[in-house]
Amino acid sequence: MNSVKIGTKKSRQKKRAYHHGDLKDQLVAAAEAIILERGVDGFTLREAARRAGVSPAAPAHHFRDAKGLLGEVALRGFKAFGDALAAGDAKGGTDPQKRLAEQGYAYVDFAMRNPARFQLMFQHGKYDVEYPGLEQMGARAFGILEGAVRAALGLRAAEPMTPDAYGYLMAVWSIVHGFSHLTLGGEFDKLPGLQGGRDAIVKTFLPPTLRRLPAPGR
Amino acid sequence: MNSVKIGTKKSRQKKRAYHHGDLKDQLVAAAEAIILERGVDGFTLREAARRAGVSPAAPAHHFRDAKGLLGEVALRGFKAFGDALAAGDAKGGTDPQKRLAEQGYAYVDFAMRNPARFQLMFQHGKYDVEYPGLEQMGARAFGILEGAVRAALGLRAAEPMTPDAYGYLMAVWSIVHGFSHLTLGGEFDKLPGLQGGRDAIVKTFLPPTLRRLPAPGR
DNA sequence: GTATTATCTTAACAACGTACAGATCAGATA
């Protein structure tokens, strides 16, 4: 009845071949699913291997150890995070204050849409911080935020950041990060009048919060 | 030569008695030492038992499980945290803005002085959130912060919090919490000109950050 | 003094991360 495709290299085979063919990516996908379902602490390398259908020793050929696999997850997280911040920045157009506000919203929005990834990314003990490319990907995301702060303060690219600029940057970063962290931690859940889930909370309270960001004094 | 005190109930004995006598507190002390040395993830129940000089099964008579022990640690953390916030509040005197700023400083200062405890307290998955007394101790600490916000907005105790008041509260909480979390996470370490350790960072940059807190609009 | 209860030990179990040796397969070389 059904036509059967067999044995071609890329076709889905009922019985998995001895060689998996796509193990690395599937381990990453499994890891992301696990931390989403069970939290960052709920991750185990063996469970990831189980979901990919391989033995517990198989991942070692693609990642140095469990923290290495989570390093790859963090790397992809910072990539997506940077992209989200850049998109927010672009959405802000030429108005420096709007760029900053849009980036702030994008920051929190990313955390809401990627809770497990976000929480992993800021738990340095959980993954291999030396994982190749990770540091620069994090620096890239940070740089996008710094760019908007520089613009808001009228600093050119060559100009060094002033102490006041650093203070401003830290204040902006602190407020969006704190908001994200507290929301994901459920700390705001106790507050009454916040029915409607996290999205509603963000939509309701983030704009006025960002509006409270200090105007640049320069 | 030496006079020997033996067998009195409270005296330190070279060979520990079969009954420990002070196991619960020593387990808590050991747990706090471990998370300080090795991070929250570095904690193991067996290591805590080892340091207290008892078998791995002994803690079960004082705490339901490992998360229960960390629940006690978190409980004591929230107690000390609330005390610190209250002290800051008192230091602010009668000026509502000063009360709030002093509490903000106390918030960050607590995190800097109790990094492991602070990080544990805001990692709900790590400890038993149902641990007796924990929820109310957390609510107490939160209430102290809310009190200063109410005062800053001129709200009486009986008066309900307005949506704007909640927004203000969340902004204040977010900024001090985000600052604490990012500092402890080492995220600010990359920023140049911040040599001198965390204490220096706080002393230099927290005051201007707090000065950027929005004035109450009422 | 005896019984009860609280406290601790010993022993065991399943799950974990990881290392090691060997099996299997893909692709290059000849």
Add this chain to the structure above:
DNA sequence: TATCTGATCTGTACGTTGTTAAGATAATAC
């Protein structure tokens, strides 16, 4: 085509973890 080489995966095993069950010991109550 045949063989070799390296990459990929399995099977097995070791030490560590949290937790439980059964028994030993000491403090307390009666």
